[in-house]
Amino acid sequence: MTAPGGDTPRDPGLQPERTRLAWRRTTLAFAVAALLAGREALLHGVSPAGLLGLSLCALAWLAFTVATQRRIAALGSARPAAMTAGTAAWAVLCVVVLAVAGALLVFLGPR
Template sequence: MAAPGGDTPRDPGLQPERTRLAWRRTTLAFAVAALLAGRAAVLHGGSPADLLGLSLCAAAWLAFTVTAQRRITALGARRPGTLRAARASWAVLCVLVLAVTGALLVFLGPR
């Protein structure tokens, strides 16, 4: 594959490594957010609604972790492919589920 404006091959440099590290940081931040949402559910007394929220957070975290690990593995290839729209959409959906569920656990729980 030629670089734009020239006939030399593309040299990605450290870009795939930076992207792998970004996926790992995001996965770690996601885990922390899920744990905080779980803590909020436990502190609120563990009502059925809290347990449902905790379950949704755990499922979103697990789905995001699987998606991130697949992308990290794909980036380890010599010539990594682009991120598919379906996987990107899935990652965004997981983040939205965690954000909404976490916010509901924190703001709608007993004071």
């Protein structure tokens, strides 16, 4: 059976729901990593490197959360569009910023 446009009807099943849950789990893991980085920054006293690392972690987490919410909203439609290259690049950039901020905290923080 074909749809009026000639396309076969799509039955996404539970795939969009699994994808939404995966984005939420990833956001939770990102938040835990940012909180641990913040704990590291505050545990050994406040330093300029610690403040920079802490603010980078917070900004990266906020940006990743925004990207996640946009993607989850896009998955809510009956026929979700594929993730754009911009969204993927944004998510990768957020992860790289979190890694750099963590490295700042570990290697440049006070001991």
